[in-house]
């Protein structure tokens with residue numbers, strides 16, 4: 300008998316309080332925050348779905364491993380434990396630990412980017428794009444057309460457009476393409492997975508043209524679970540085998556350990572090329588630290604080594620993906636438009652479709668995110684014209700989509716928390732026709748979503 304209730308494959312070992320607040324209190328908190336959810340005190344948030352990055356709960360085995368952390372400057376046993384755990388899944392020759400994913404990106408693109416270079420991906424994550432552009436190289440997104448259509452039900456909306464990739468290589472010239480990247484799952488494209496077939500094909504194209512192929516592998520385990528669930532011929536495989544095959548197709552990877560490695564901090568760069576690794580290690584020493592700890596403490600390395608063994612558990616992944624889908628499908632069923640199919644780490648609400656009476660440059664995503672907080676203390680994240688609307692030349696152009704992302708921290712909230720989120724969303728749906736837009740009162744020169752102050756219209 301298969302029961303339908305999703306139960307967490309863990310029991311609670313240590314708890315952190317959630318402070319209950321009234322709508323009246325929250326109305327004041329959000330005014331004090333200038334209607335910017337990043338400016339709230341997290342103690343004033345009931346269910347924090349701002350991000351799944353570094354916000355997950357560690358297991359008792361991870362906390363126990365922290366006690367084993369050895370803080371030797373060079374050659375610590377914690378480093379060897381970490382390196383073995385990474386290479387067990389991703390058997391690259393060189394493993395370079397960093398404090399976060401973006402540090403790995405900065406080092407890689409400092410080494411191989413630069414003016415005149417162009418780097419394609421399915422969709423670059425924003426820190427990846429920013430680091431490429433900071434090196435004066437150009438970042439290009441070549442995701443399949445279905446990946447840009449919120450309603451398309453394609454099972455692998457993170458796939459690279461193979462025809463576009465070959466076309467791009469032909470036009471750009473192999474000498475101008477230092478690397479081809481693939482983001483798994485495709486975070487900026489709705490947490491959508493990439494198929495093994497597509498990874499194999501991209502790998503083959505890169506081999507044919509002798510261009511290195513790197514994974515931005517932050518959600519590798521969630522991506523592997525989607526492959527097992529959705530791809531023909533994959534359902535009997537172990538997740539660890541699928542992950543190793545993904546690694547075998549690439550020449551290297553960048554990683555944020557704040558995602559699937561179940562850590563609160565960390566990252567790494569891994570690769571096979573000896574000469575490039577040597578350049579990267581020298582850059583590492585400049586900004587992160589000695590190559591056997593990077594930007595991390597020995598205890599962090601220990602916790603990540605354990606996290607890497609836990610995240611590939613089939614029980615964990617079934618619950619993880621099932622719970623995110625449960626939230627997304629409940630919202631869709633009550634008539635809230637969401638990006639389909641539901642991704643691995645988050646549910647994306649289509650605020651443009653839900654609030655058609657609010658013009659894009661009156662920020663429907665911001666209006667929805669503020670109301671989710673006021674009604675039920677839920678903190679989501681606007682991914683729309685507030686985040687992307689301001690162009691480098693100073694003009695303001697509506698974003699392609701107006702989304703609100705509800706990102707689910709790993710192993711942190713229970714199904715009753717998720718049921719509460721669903722109830723709050725139902726209330727916000729009732730209020731939707733009366734919601735009003737916002738204008739920006741004050742904004743910084745760049746990355747305005749973090750610190751802008753808003754006023755209601």
Ligand SMILES: *Cc1c(COP(=O)(O)O)cnc(C)c1O
Pocket residue numbers: 352399400401402424426427482486515517554555556557558565566
């Ligand atoms: C989070 C993330 C990064 C950056 O990692 P940080 O640890 O936040 O610096 C890069 N790529 C993807 C796909 C991510 O989700």
